[in-house]
Amino acid sequence: xxxxxxxxxxxxxxxxxxxxxxxxxxxxxxxxxxxxxxxxxxxxxxxxxxxxxxxxxxxxxxxxxxxxxxxxxxxxxxxxxxxxxxxxxxxxxxxxxxxxxxxxxxxxxxxxxxxxxxxxxxxxxxxxxxxxxxxxxxxxxxxxxxxxxxxxxxxxxxxxxxxxxxxxxxxxxxxxxxxxxxxxxxxxx
Amino acid sequence: xxxxxxxxxxxxxxxxxxxxxxxxxxxxxxxxxxxxxxxxxxxxxxxxxxxxxxxxxxxxxxxxxxxxxxxxxxxxxxxxxxxxxxxx
Numbered sequence: 001x002x003x004x005x006x007x008x009x010x011x012x013x014x015x016x017x018x019x020x021x022x023x024x025x026x027x028x029x030x031x032x033x034x035x036x037x038x039x040x041x042x043x044x045x046x047x048x049x050x051x052x053x054x055x056x057x058x059x060x061x062x063x064x065x066x067x068x069x070x071x072x073x074x075x076x077x078x079x080x081x082x083x084x085x086x087x088x089x090x091x092x093x094x095x096x097x098x099x100x101x102x103x104x105x106x107x108x109x110x111x112x113x114x115x116x117x118x119x120x121x122x123x124x125x126x127x128x129x130x131x132x133x134x135x136x137x138x139x140x141x142x143x144x145x146x147x148x149x150x151x152x153x154x155x156x157x158x159x160x161x162x163x164x165x166x167x168x169x170x171x172x173x174x175x176x177x178x179x180x181x182x183x184x185x186x187x188x189x
Numbered sequence: 190x191x192x193x194x195x196x197x198x199x200x201x202x203x204x205x206x207x208x209x210x211x212x213x214x215x216x217x218x219x220x221x222x223x224x225x226x227x228x229x230x231x232x233x234x235x236x237x238x239x240x241x242x243x244x245x246x247x248x249x250x251x252x253x254x255x256x257x258x259x260x261x262x263x264x265x266x267x268x269x270x271x272x273x274x275x276x277x
Contacts, residue, residue: 006254008274009214010207056221063214073275167218174222 002062009066010160012073013153019090021154022078023108024145028161029071030105030113033137039064041118041134045127048120052182053128053175060168067161072103074154124179132172139165195272202247203277209240 014021028034042061046054079087079101087096094110105113119130142162146155216233223229244254252267253260262268 003255003257003259006274007203007206008277009210011204012275053221056218059214059217059221063218069274076275167215171218171222178222 002065008070008073009063010070010157012070012077012157014074014077015151015153017081017086018078018151019082019087019092021145021149021151022075023090023092023095024148025071025075025078026104026106027108027141028138028145029068029075029103031107031141032117033134033141034107035064035068035071035138036105036113037117038134038138039068040115041120042131044118045120045131048122049124049127050179050182052178053124056171056175057131060171063164063168067164070157070161074157075103078154125176128172128176128179132169132176135165135169135172139169195277199251200277202243202250206240206243206247209236209243212236213240 030036039061042057042064046057046061049057082090082101084093084096087093095104098104107113119127121127121130139162142158142165146158146162149155149158213233213236216229216236220226220229220233248254248260252270253262256262256268260268
């Protein structure tokens with residue numbers, strides 16, 4: 001089971017109300033390479049991956065939920081004081097008419113989240129390669145959002161998340177090597 | 190939504206907790222792929238101990254961090270008291 005902890009993994013601050021930045025950030029909330037997709041991908045792959053890497057998928061999948069909460073906090077803080085006029089000026093009036101200021105699992109273009117963003121092939125190396133690619137895609141997305149943002153407080157949190165993608169990618173690469181080693185050892189006997 | 194003013198100590202202790210937890214998350218993922226690193230496990234256990242002490246101190250002042258019985262409760266039930274993480 002999972003136990004919730006009433007704290008963020010890393011402090012989230014924003015300089016000012018800025019719904020346009022929230023529009024970009026929703027990509028990492030409900031987009032193809034976002035935190036929801038990451039958490040669901042790893043926690044679902046666990047059941048058919050060799051024992052040696054179940055712990056890693058469990059722990060990274062769990063950390064992704066902490067990142068999802070950080071992104072939600074960023075979006076909430078960037079939009080909570082926004083008037084309908086400000087949302088309109090930021091180009092998210094179509095979000096407002098459907099959801100008011102509520103969060104929704106969709107990407108920056110308003111496409112709702114779908115399970116087809118994530119894969120589970122049952123082949124361990126194939127699944128781990130997908131996971132490495134997912135981390136690298138998420139890292140790139142964070143970079144593009146940082147490039148678009150002029151909010152230094154927000155960018156501090158985004159840089160933390162970008163670095164976590166790099167660490168996860170490294171750990172998944174090591175997991176691939178562990179499985180290859182195990183496979184090669186079996187061939188000898 | 191919530192905000193009675195939080196004391197500075199809340200932020201200081203919360204950040205200490207986040208700092209210790211960062212070390213523990215990093216070591217956890219590292220040990221998942223390096224299970225035989227004795228020094229890393231020693232460091233992990235030291236930080237795990239320090240974390241437990243700080244969690245108790247934080248909760249005595251500011252209420253439960255976890256529930257389902259992983260934290261004690263005051264009377265009345267204080268799990269639902271703000272601030273939630275996004276309200277800080």
